[in-house]
Amino acid sequence: MSNLPRKKYPKKEKELIFESEFLPHVDSMYNFAYRLTFDEDDSKDLVQDTFLKAYRFIESFEQGTNAKAWLFRILKNSFINDFRKKSKQPSKVDYQEVEAVYNSDEVDEVITTDLRVETVQDMIGDEISNALNALEVDFRTVIILCDLEGFKYDEMAKILDIPIGTVRSRLHRARNLLKDRLQGYALTRGYRK
Amino acid sequence: MGLNSTHPFDDNNPCNGKLSGDCLELLNLVLDQEASPGQYKHFNEHLKNCMPCYEKYNIDVAIKKMIREKCADRRVPNGLVETIRAKVLNNTSTE
Structure with a gap:
């Protein structure tokens, strides 16, 4: 994900992209989050955080490209950068x-x-x-x-x-x-x- | 290829259980549908003559199928989608 703005979407269009291209992946994102954290509350936070970031950086998403991969990348980065530090489960990764x-x-x-x-x-x-x-x-x-x-x-x-x-x-x-x-x-x- | 060839896809010289690196690489490409048409053909020909690869491939396929069927079992908790929608659409200035 590049954070450089590529395209300005009007608010209505942003909402449409969010509803039609992002939200349909919520099931697989939640499943992924759960298998990373093994905790329901942590998974909810991680998924919610991912969607908030996705919307915030929606300008760097190119409509028609692979939204699911883009969202999974944000989720994975959130898990590593923000989440693992505060996770109830200490990092097992050395x-x-x-x-x-x-x-x-x-x-x-x-x-x-x-x-x-x-x-x-x-x-x-x-x-x-x-x-x-x-x-x-x-x-x-x-x-x-x-x-x-x-x-x-x-x-x-x-x-x-x-x-x-x-x-x-x-x-x-x-x-x-x-x-x-x-x-x-x-x-x-x-x-x- | 001659009988002395060590190429893993020489049908006269099957893996004999050794499953060389080339074989494994190709097996994974086929398993993940990443192989080219030529690689598929080669692999299918090879499977006809190599029981170790044939068995390994079928086990890998079975495991992959089981993962897909059994590990997507976490349902999104009630209300999460509504919460996300409300937060995103009503609080877009969140940093």
Whole structure:
């Protein structure tokens, strides 16, 4: 998002853009906010804050472009810049630790799990959801953006301010870690191997 | 390509469970619908001859589908949209 004004919208048009292009994404934004904060009140604040910022900086939004990606970017930035500091949940992110995980050979190895398609399909929503929630926030985020929200790699790169190559490698590692967790659930629950 | 080729998409030389970096990269591109038509074709041909890739791909597809179906479960609390609308439209000078 560039904050440089691109176009002046009359008030009526701003309201129309807000209603027709921004508000329809409130469901997925709330879901994203909840999976970042794990708290209903925090999620409400984060979503509300995102919409207020979106309206305030509406001049830097180009009508007809991808409003959802634009809003997700604001939400992600709000979470990192404003929110994480005051969040009830202390930040779990230690970037050195994250980079260490990124650079570790261990996560690059193919996890030759005993997971089978049937095992995955037999899992209940809670297990998938818990496995996703247990991932460190940067890994969780790429899975949400890609698999849940269907963003393309180039959109994710813009939302997260990282190169596409990093999107791809982070996603790959996130999936390995997720699979590892699912494998753990499968073993605990005694799913058929 | 000859029999001695180590190219992962040489059908005479499947992954044999090693799932090379090239394979994984392509698998993810296909999974996320980011592959070019040529890459799709190549990958589909490869899957016919490589059970490890075939299994991994199907598991990845199943997980992706489960995430989409099971993890979008948080409903917006009652009144939030109205609150947002009121704040935004009536208090546009908020800094």
